[in-house]
Amino acid sequence: MTSNTAGGPTRRERMRAETIAEIKASARAQLEESGPSGVSLRAIARDVGVTPAALYRYFDSLDALLTELCCDFYDELIAVTRDSMDASPPEAHLERMKAWVWCFRSWAVANRRRFELMLSFPEGDGALTLDGRKLEDGFEALDPVTRRSLEHSHLCGRELAAFWRQTEAEGGTAPGGPPMPEVSEALAEELQDKCSRFIVGEQVPLPWIYSFVSAWVRVFGLVVMEAFGSLPVQENVDEFYKTQVMTMLRDFGISE
């Protein structure tokens, strides 16, 4: 018998965990300096001091390893975002959303290679086609990286829903919600259907959803362009971001 009598992890389990950590560390290093396509299973094996075949005791394939890595990155991003949001009080929904945007951007820019890897995993189809079912039902069934991607979105979406409730209670902004162009019945329904469930998790008025999706597109564009070096503004990016965020807030009908 081993130390397992104490209920803790077996010696073997500890060893295994350590090996996995070593493997991932090597993979991360390679990713950082050669990009996603530069991660080589054999190179990892060389690094860890083991035969290539041995790695298959720990991961089903190279792709599986990269997938796990991708999940880790999402978890890191989510953690750091959550922390950053929690720097503001729970009711300061606006500040918390700003923190989300800021965090997303700075993380993606500071870790372009990881971000690159994450983008290389296309959003699973299941993310948007939960027709009929509640989100929670299919949530666990989603592939791990899509689930995490949604989790990340949720951090911001929840704040929006809360902010809407708050604003409504205080009789804030315009009565009908943020200004938005007229849309057809079909588009309105699709927006409500697809977004109110997986972005905010509860029924939210259409104008809010529309503005949210519009803002989300803008943030995505900004972050991807900057991370990949195709954003025209480069030296004063911070300020440019701030003005963009301000503009989006204005689109929400928020004066401040």
Next chain:
Amino acid sequence: MTSNTAGGPTRRERMRAETIAEIKASARAQLEESGPSGVSLRAIARDVGVTPAALYRYFDSLDALLTELCCDFYDELIAVTRDSMDASPPEAHLERMKAWVWCFRSWAVANRRRFELMLSFPEGDGALTLDGRKLEDGFEALDPVTRRSLEHSHLCGRELAAFWRQTEAEGGTAPGGPPMPEVSEALAEELQDKCSRFIVGEQVPLPWIYSFVSAWVRVFGLVVMEAFGSLPVQENVDEFYKTQVMTMLRDFGISE
């Protein structure tokens, strides 16, 4: 002697051109069904009926072949965009810009694999760092794909400049140009510096540039998200695009 007495291409040159076309066709086919990473030099050789080594008489490397392919795609996109813009008269700058956006989107979505390949070539650093020099000076020195990417942007940027002149002449929109948030001296200068040169090719007032960059970010976000399947709206995308474009026009201070 051959038919070269007439000044036309040699028989050998014709043969060579035909072989190159065959090689590219095979590469395109593989790209279309397996993505950028699925293009194999050996598979192409098999396809064309030749030894792998023989391909090196036509391309320096697989990467060089992919680069040429990327350039071809840009040329196709530029051509189809230009045609689409020319469906409107030369003075209908607004319509022409709309055509640009629409063309960009539909091409990217209809040819995601090609678009994917194009995005995989990061914007060359030279694209934005032409400090001091006129654009034309360094233009030829840029790497081929960056040059074409700029050429594509130019199609829209030129229209913006022309539209600005037109609007000014007619005493249209607001006197100071489109509304924009206050920005620091530094950001203003960078926008003028980087953009007025490589996007529109002539001096344009700051608010116009700012609005243009903002719109460009939005369009980029829309197109990339839709092409990669992460846009929340899926069934009514056309309408969603139209509302987005309308919103952007409104940001330019255009009522219509």
Next chain:
DNA sequence: ATTAGAAAGCTAACGGTGTTCACTTTAATG
């Protein structure tokens, strides 16, 4: 303490990749 069994590792191989070098064939030119 000994033994059954699982976990981990190794060797060797298979089929694939991009690329290079020396050599041969092919075709156009003086």
Next chain:
DNA sequence: CATTAAAGTGAACACCGTTAGCTTTCTAAT
């Protein structure tokens, strides 16, 4: 017709991910 440059071949090199079968090592129960 002989020369010469282009086009193509074949074999090799160094890598890659993955699999199968065998051996070692360590755990857990007898």
